Amino acid sequence: MANGIFIHREDSRYRDSPAERYHFPRQYLARVQRCIGDWIVYYEPVKVPGTRGYWAVARVADVVPDAEAVGMYYARIAPGDFVEFSHPVPRVVNGAPVERDLVNAQWAVRPLSRADFARIVSLGLPDEEDLLPRVDVARDNRLQEERAAFDYGDVERPRVLTSRAHRDRAFRSAVLRAYDSRCAFTGLKLINGGGRAEVEAAHIKPVSAGGPDSISNGLALSGTVHWMFDRGLLSLGDDLSILVSRQVNDHDGLAALLNRTGKAALPAAARDRPHPHFLEWHRANCFKH
Incomplete structure (x- = not known):
């Protein structure tokens, strides 16, 4: 097994879906x-306007024709083993290349x-430290604390890849930055006295x-809306219109809370917006029509 760099760009002719497969x-x-069986880093080349540089890590499950x-x-990505960086990493940091053992930057x-x-x-x-601790970790119980073993010799092991708590903090940080800490369904941006x-x-x-820790599989939601979304009382259409279940017992009260446009407020970057693939899954498996 070995680590690697996979170059990816949104406008590529290849049929990539970074959280699921690399073409x-x-x-x-x-x-x-x-x-295969090890972790790779996704890199966006410098020629891409507004490049993110090194922007995600994923574990390769297998390779199929x-x-x-x-x-x-x-290259198929192991389910649940895609993590988008909370802080995209540029090619050069403090005047030195991050890849110090670079073989060929053109590959x-x-x-x-x-x-x-x-x-x-x-x-x-x-x-x-997280902006605020997540509240749904215990009820979701989504991933064991320890994943694949690492053998880095004298190099410190990246614990974030094996710790659900670390990965939740990274996911939350990335999602909140993309949405400017504003609830996608209500438009509210509430900050407490401590700045959180x-x-x-x-x-x-x-x-x-099998959902990934990617911004396109995430939404910034206030506590009540998050609870309703997880329980299928709210969802989103492919046009990002807010869907309300018939099982909601206070439609008027909820309507006063949600965006008047009837649509979700979106991140500025198109690549960070909810992916139709994940929205379709939520409507089919969670939403109470």
Whole structure:
């Protein structure tokens, strides 16, 4: 097993879905196969306007041929083992490249040393205090505290990848930044006296069902709305209109709370907006029509 860098860009001609699969040609097959069972880092090249640099980490489950294209393959991401960085990492930090053992920056798939991997993860997922603790960790019970074993020798192990608590903090931090700490359904941005946001980060498709820790699988929601969303009393359509279940017993009161537009307030960046794939899952599996 080995760590690696997978280059990804939103406007790519490849059929990537970073939280689920990475699409690549035969020339990179051997390099990708060495990463099976281990973690890779997604990198957005400097030519992309507003590049995020190193922006996520994921564990490769296996590699399968693309049945629709000869010479093409998919690296499938292990369910639940995709984590978007709360702090995207630039290529150069304090005047020095983050990848100090870089082989060839032109390769779309390239090996990553254990030391460079640990450095990128520690910068992208710092062990920091959360804006507010999540409240749904216990009731969701989505992931064991320990995942795949790491053997980094003298390099400090990136505990955030094996700790659900660390990953929840990173997910919440990333989602709240994308939504400017504002509830997507009510538009409220409530900050307490200590400067912490009231809003919570909700997974659209829970980790227990294979949902990733990605902003596109997240919503910033106030406590009451989060509770209703998790229980299927609220959902979103593909056009991001707010759907209210017939089982809600106070439609007038709820209508006064929700956005007057009838639609969710969205992050500025299109890539951070709820993905239709996850919204479809929530409507099919959670929403009480």
